[in-house]
Amino acid sequence: MNLLQHALIEKAGHDNGFEHVLPNSPEGWLALGSARHPAEVSVQAQDGGFRALLTRSQAGLPEELARSFSEFIEGEAMSGPSFLLPSQAGLAGWLRRAASLAQALPNQAMVAFDGQVKSALAELEPAAAMSTEVQRMVRQRLGQQAFRQAMLDYWGGACAVTGVALPQALRASHAKAWALCATDAERLDVYNGFLLSANLDALFDTGLATFDDDGVLHLAPVVTGPALAALGLAPGLKLRWLDQHHRPYLAFHRAQCGWWLP
Structure with missing residues (x-):
């Protein structure tokens, strides 16, 4: 991941509910979290777009997120299904939905x-x-x-x-x-x-x-x-x-x- 890709992912996270870059990101990925909810995600740049996945979440959040982004699911990666998002706008929408669900779901x-x-x-x-x-x-x-x-x-x-x-x-x-x-x-x-x-x-x-x-x-x-x-x-x-x-x-x-x- 080059510096521009790193900056784009970090900005997308900051603007869409994941304002913190987490330490110890997996190689080639950027791990993001928030003080406002418990969800954590990892994102990498790939083929002109982005691959993203939940690495920490409440029960039910992966299924709810998959409901909104079923066409972007690309099999398993690391700890669960990953989402291949074709653009920065797509990544922003995915992050925003993940953050909203993390703030809404019990408890x-x-x-x-x-x-x-x-x-x-x-x-x-x-x-x-x-x-x-x-x-x-x-x-x-x-x-x-x-x-x-x-x-x-x-x-x-x-x-x-x-x-x-x-x-x-x-x-x-x-x-x-x-x-x-x-x-x-x-x-x-x-x-x-x-x-x-x-x-x-x-x-x-x-x-x-x-x-x-x-x-x-x-x-x-x-x-x-x-x-x-x-x-x-x-x-x-x-x-x-x-x-x-x-x-x-x-x-x-x-x-x-x-x-x-x-």
Whole structure:
């Protein structure tokens, strides 16, 4: 690897979620990491493009990353499948997606959330910080923010159904409602919900819409043809993808729709 290639890879990492060059990079590779998430990657220049692989990650991250970059997988290299990326833009996209997933997947959102809660409580007067009600309100406010960010990261900033990529029109929808979750880890689980456009969120949140285990959208009978047209919906819509870890939460959500779902 020459100095220019080294500089290009380092800059791509710095700009896309891997701001640190790690020591002891394998020969011919550049190892990158971040203080914001646990993932580490190695990249080398190859045939006018780049070869990249995950060398450290949470469970599930390699599979999620392969979902978005399946056409670039080039067999095994070192510790797992490598991705042959044809350009610097392709490398940047791969790094950005890897970093986003690393920040969204369990339990990274929970780690960040705990730190935010401690910082927020430390800024309050001691008497207020000790109040159970204040602590509950702080945890809920920050938790909702953390969950939304995890949804944006996981779904790439686009609706899980329509692909609409307008953050102002997107909502982080819980499958198992915040109040019904037993723990904060369950509330912040990136698989406990979907990033949905506001119209779909309203239906999903009120139990007028749900998804089956294949990701197909089902609507309550009261959502008639004229309402579908007005909402901009159509039969046959489905989730862009569905992970097995979504299914237990979806089963819970469908149980709440038992009054209309066959």
